[in-house]
Amino acid sequence: EIVLTQSPGTLSLSPGERATLSCRASQSVSSSYLAWYQQKPGQAPRLLIYGASSRATGIPDRFSGSGSGTDFTLTINRLEPEDFAVYYCQQYGRSPTWTFGQGTKVEIK
Amino acid sequence: EVQLVQSGAEVKKPGESLKISCKGSGYSFTGYWIVWVRQMPGKGLEWMGIIYPGDSDTRYNPSFQGQVTISVDRSISTAYLQWSSLKASDTAIYYCVRLGVRGVPGYYFDYWGQGSLVTVSS
Numbered sequence: 001e002i003v004l005t006q007s008p009g010t011l012s013l014s015p016g017e018r019a020t021l022s023c024r025a026s027q028s029v030s031s032s033y034l035a036w037y038q039q040k041p042g043q044a045p046r047l048l049i050y051g052a053s054s055r056a057t058g059i060p061d062r063f064s065g066s067g068s069g070t071d072f073t074l075t076i077n078r079l080e081p082e083d084f085a086v087y088y089c090q091q092y093g094r095s096p097t098w099t100f101g102q103g104t105k106v107e108i109k
Numbered sequence: 110e111v112q113l114v115q116s117g118a119e120v121k122k123p124g125e126s127l128k129i130s131c132k133g134s135g136y137s138f139t140g141y142w143i144v145w146v147r148q149m150p151g152k153g154l155e156w157m158g159i160i161y162p163g164d165s166d167t168r169y170n171p172s173f174q175g176q177v178t179i180s181v182d183r184s185i186s187t188a189y190l191q192w193s194s195l196k197a198s199d200t201a202i203y204y205c206v207r208l209g210v211r212g213v214p215g216y217y218f219d220y221w222g223q224g225s226l227v228t229v230s231s
Binding site: 032088090092095 | 144153154155156168170204209214215216217218219221223224
C-alpha cells in the first residue's frame with residue numbers, strides 16, 4: 001500500500017503570503033491519480049486539484065498543483081482568509097483503492 | 110447542479126443497527142460510482158467502499174469488509190450505508206461522495222455530501 005506523508009503538519013502564515021504544502025509518496029504515483037482536497041471546520045472536504053495539476057471546477061487560480069513520481073506540491077498564492085483550512089492529498093491505486101495523507105493545517109499566524 | 114444530500118445525525122447505542130442514506134440529484138445517478146468515506150473525530154479520511162448504482166456492483170476496503178453494507182435504490186437515486194451492530198468505535202462523520210469520472214471505479218472524489226454524524230454511546 002502506498003503511504004502518503006504530508007508536511008508540514010501545520011503551516012502558520014499571514015493573509016497574502018504564499019503557502020507551499022508537500023505530499024510525499026512511499027512509491028511512485030501516476031500524476032493522473034493524485035488529488036488535493038480542502039476541508040474547513042464543520043464542512044465536507046472539497047476537491048481542489050486532480051491529476052496533480054488540474055484545478056477543479058470553480059477553484060480560484062491562486063491554487064496550483066505540481067509534481068510527479070513521489071513528490072507533489074500544492075501552492076496557494078496570496079492566501080485569502082477563507083483559505084485557512086486543512087488540506088489533504090490523495091492517491092488512487094489499483095483494485096480500486098485510495099489513500100489520503102494525514103493532512104496539513106494552514107492556520108493564521 | 111450536482112448534489113448529494115445525506116440523512117441527518119444519529120445517536121445510537123452499541124449493538125443497535127443503523128442505515129444512513131445519500132440522495133443524488135442534478136446528474137445521471139446510475140452513471141457514476143459512489144464512495145463512502147469515514148472521518149473519525151479529529152482524524153483524517155478513509156474510504157470504506159464503493160457502489161455503482163447502474164448495476165449495484167459493490168467493492169469494499171478490506172478494512173471495512175464485513176463491518177458495513179453498502180447498497181443502492183436506483184428508483185429514488187439513493188445510496189445507503191448500514192451497520193447491523195454498531196460499536197462505540199463507529200462514532201464518526203460519514204460522507205458519500207461521487208467519483209469524478211463517469212463509469213470508472215477510480216480517480217478523484219468530485220462531489221461530496223454534507224456528511225452524516227453517527228454517535229454510538231451507551
